[in-house]
Amino acid sequence: MGKKVVFIESNSNDPRFNLALEQYVFDEMPNDREYFWLWQNHNTIVVGKHQNTAQEINQTYVREHGITVVRRLSGGGAVYHDMGNVNFTFIADTGDMETLNLHAFCTPVVNTLEQIGVKAEVSGRNDITIDGKKFSGNSQYIKHGRIMHHGTLMFDSDLSVVSKALQVSSDKYESKGFKSVKSRVTNIKPYAPADMDMETFKNILKQYMVQGEDVEIHHLSEEELKRIQQIQEERYNTWEWNYGASPEFSVQKKRRIEGCGQIEISMNVEHGCITAYRSFGDYFGNGDTEELQETLKGCSLQPEALAERLKDFDLESCYSHLDKDAFICLLTE
Template sequence: MRYIYNPSTDPAFNLAAEELLLTQSADEIFMLWRNRPAVIVGRNQNTLAEIDETFTRERGIPVVRRLSGGGAVFHDLGNINFTFINNGNPTEGLDFERFTVPIQKALAAMGVACEFSGRNDLLIEGKKFSGNAQHFHGGRILHHGTLLFSSDMADLSGALRVDPEKYRDKAVKSVRSRVTNISSHLPAPMEVTEFIKALMDFVSGGASPDDMALTDAESKTVESMAEKRYRTWDWNFGSSPAYNFSKRTRTEGGLLDVNLYVKKGRILTARLFGDYFGVRDVDALEERLTGCRHERGEIESRLADVNLDDYLHGVTLPVLLDCLF
């Protein structure tokens, strides 16, 4: 078993590191790592349907898609991620619990009783602190999970808050649970870095920290993979399943009812209904939106030279952008 502590807090780099170790290594792996504030969405999810787009945009919180399925999660520096990579075959089926046993034993050794529950969660006193997911590739299995240690619960709930009525799709939906931080249940206070060390010591049996880093060559390859996949709009948003978006907003110009059909992240059809006034036919505005990414910056650029008041009297571009998300 190779034990890795990855000190990077860049979510794109860290997810690329998992992919490298899964696809380009024969080693069995245990890795601990953290992300600065980010939303990580499951492989089969509609990204925009899982996040509060305004909350994440205004706070500069990146949104990154991972390889594994399951629901969207919020990461910050108070959350520790653990990764196991072993040889395994999809025909053996999903088995989340066996990879969480070392975590349960480590927490028990620190004085925290927890239990595996449902399909893929760990609970303390009935509240979730760990969600787990898996991905198979070429006879290898990637299992990773979150460990809420001292996460900001306000950011966690804010980043993942979205109106479920706006999106109609067949994507995998996240299931929200009551959550708790491990730090609230420890018999004595502990810093997150102390917890990481204690967890690694327990699982590794005291392996030397000097042997736990990615090599320079691995880091260089990981950075390239992050650029090509995990920092791209096409992967993080464009890979979402097709969906219908609808939102009704009361504006100063009247009621505006937006309906979009989006596939591979691009608007294929746009319809704008309502009791607003305009001197030009709104069809031309709908055509402007067709083919555009369902992404605020690109839509803003596409409509920058349009006199919106001709089509939607009293509706400014910032207001229209808010209506489209």
């Protein structure tokens, strides 16, 4: 980093606010400064800019466990955050970096960990590992000569949830979306001094990650908070961004429904809307699925939009014993 570094104090654990904050700092704060801060989210999956959200997550698990799902500006794969995970963000000039220089921003992490006796290394395309196991995923976003580099640090996350929440479904998807790269994962805590907790770990990061830089602390003003909340509402709170902005995809799902039979559906989705729907199988029902195809065409895959579209449709006549909520889950999970 070259310019004066601003450390942003922010205590929100709302992932949608936190991603709006990144966008705000990147787009709207003065670029005669560079920025660094730490942030944590309550249980969340953050998907990469070019991913098909539905394909990357275990939607049933996510719904049942109240996990927030949000899309970020940078590319790469899907990661899980809980309060045992802490994220860091750097915003700086790209300078003469011709290619994405991952090491420039991962080395401070490795050096900081060394201070507490943890031997970590930068590995592969975007990971930092201990004993070959990943605890940090990183990605970057570049625009107009500025770079945002952010990464996760699993200090004491629930690793069993990481794999369950990110377990991809057995439905057959086809899309150009970027697929996550599964890794063996670890927490930092088992390698750190025994008495170290998250707060101490965060203070160490704050102290050492920008050591030697000219650092100034910034508290967000009321006005800034309002603007960040506006960005949050316009983008990160919306289904259209978090799910709908996925690349177009097609999916085939096969389910056995008690009292109804085997249903196989095939669906094309563009810009979050159903462009084609068909179903096959040995299900009972004497209604016309062609009418259902027409009804669903153009409808957003958002559960509320589907419920509204199907409000007056006699679904049981097509598929006996399949109620609307279960059908909507079938389409979206």
